Amino acid sequence: MTINRFLRILVVFLFIFSLLWRINIYGIGAGLLALVIISSLNRKYLYRFGPLKLWVFPMAFVFFAPFLIGEKTSQIFGVGYSINSLKIGAGFLFRTYLFVVTTNFIIGELTMERVVENAKKFGLPGAGLRIALALSMTKIIQRSILETWRIYRLTRPSIFSALREIHVYLGAIARNSARVAEQVSELFYLRNVDI
Amino acid sequence: MIDAQKIRMVVFPTIFGILWGLIEMFVGSYLHMIEFPFAGAILAGVGAIILCLERSYTPYFRASIYTGMVAVIFKFLSIGAIKVSPAIAIMIETLIAEALLTALGANPASYFTTCSVCSLEGIPHFFISSWLRYGIGIFDAYRKILEKIGAVFHLGEDPLLMFIIIWVGIHLAVGIISGILVILIVGVHRDRDEER
Numbered sequence: 001m002t003i004n005r006f007l008r009i010l011v012v013f014l015f016i017f018s019l020l021w022r023i024n025i026y027g028i029g030a031g032l033l034a035l036v037i038i039s040s041l042n043r044k045y046l047y048r049f050g051p052l053k054l055w056v057f058p059m060a061f062v063f064f065a066p067f068l069i070g071e072k073t074s075q076i077f078g079v080g081y082s083i084n085s086l087k088i089g090a091g092f093l094f095r096t097y098l099f100v101v102t103t104n105f106i107i108g109e110l111t112m113e114r115v116v117e118n119a120k121k122f123g124l125p126g127a128g129l130r131i132a133l134a135l136s137m138t139k140i141i142q143r144s145i146l147e148t149w150r151i152y153r154l155t156r157p158s159i160f161s162a163l164r165e166i167h168v169y170l171g172a173i174a175r176n177s178a179r180v181a182e183q184v185s186e187l188f189y190l191r192n193v194d195i
Numbered sequence: 196m197i198d199a200q201k202i203r204m205v206v207f208p209t210i211f212g213i214l215w216g217l218i219e220m221f222v223g224s225y226l227h228m229i230e231f232p233f234a235g236a237i238l239a240g241v242g243a244i245i246l247c248l249e250r251s252y253t254p255y256f257r258a259s260i261y262t263g264m265v266a267v268i269f270k271f272l273s274i275g276a277i278k279v280s281p282a283i284a285i286m287i288e289t290l291i292a293e294a295l296l297t298a299l300g301a302n303p304a305s306y307f308t309t310c311s312v313c314s315l316e317g318i319p320h321f322f323i324s325s326w327l328r329y330g331i332g333i334f335d336a337y338r339k340i341l342e343k344i345g346a347v348f349h350l351g352e353d354p355l356l357m358f359i360i361i362w363v364g365i366h367l368a369v370g371i372i373s374g375i376l377v378i379l380i381v382g383v384h385r386d387r388d389e390e391r
Binding site for chain 1: 198199210
């Protein structure tokens with residue numbers, strides 16, 4: 001086993017270990033170690049956390065929520081502020097960043113062929129195909145959900161009209177997902193993929 | 196089952212499972228984080244919608260179970276922390292949907308029934324998980340708290356019954372709305388297909 005392969009496996013274990021703990025020193029420590037290893041293997045993954053505007057709302061929520069919830073242990077501009085709530089929120093942001101970066105790293109480092117081959121070795125050809133398909137399709141479906149939402153909101157700028165016709169949006173994402181599934185099915189059929 | 200159907204049975208549940216998993220992972224985590232009221236019922240309703248829509252494309256036995264399994268894997272990778280309880284909820288909901296959709300077939304009436312029943316999953320789940328986590332004594336504590344709240348809000352002689360009716364009613368309302376949404380979505384899809 002090469003050192004790089006060992007480090008990749010270690011990142012996966014640290015990531016799972018970090019998820020197992022709620023936000024505390026062990027979970028954050030394991031997460032930080034996973035990020036250090038990722039940066040040593042390929043630093044570009046650290047910057048793959050999506051557009052900044054997606055982070056603005058959670059960051060604002062984490063900063064302003066302690067004014068409303070939790071025991072007020074401090075004051076900001078003369079208003080009671082909960083440092084403990086801020087710590088919990090900051091931990092949540094860290095977990096989100098760790099999650100996005102590590103899943104991008106795992107998806108980026110795995111190839112469909114490798115997953116299917118390894119699953120076949122363990123006598124699970126169907127499971128391997130499903131896992132490989134899920135890994136390769138997640139980003140496409142995620143992008144489709146967000147893009148459909150943007151287009152949906154363009155024609156329904158008020159939140160009331162957006163909620164009133166939510167079935168149109170749900171129908172659109174279901175239809176887009178079904179279209180993707182149809183295309184993949186056709187491709188598998190034409191390529192004679194062994195199920 | 197011919198080859199094309201076998202391929203659809205692998206691909207469609209996986210793709211719809213990803214869709215459900217992503218919604219659970221991001222919307223679910225967020226709703227639970229801000230402690231949105233009846234977040235579990237809303238997520239159960241969304242899950243039931245996805246299961247019914249998936250079944251409208253692959254009306255075969257086990258399709259819902261495969262969809263649920265993919266969603267569970269995504270839930271295990273949830274942002275907050277690994278949470279067993281929501282994963283169990285997804286699997287119970289999946290089994291209910293599989294049983295109902297297999298027994299009643301893929302049609303608007305069965306979609307409506309499935310959504311209504313699935314949205315009620317949170318009720319037995321709450322009692323079982325509370326019992327397992329805290330022991331049988333927790334229900335006495337719940338009863339006392341509810342009686343005190345009932346007295347404050349003047350909810351009559353039997354506030355406990357009133358709370359249960361409201362609680363079940365809201366879950367059922369979410370299920371009915373989900374059922375109507377599925378029928379509307381399937382209808383829109385059918386109309387589009389006929390236009391083509």
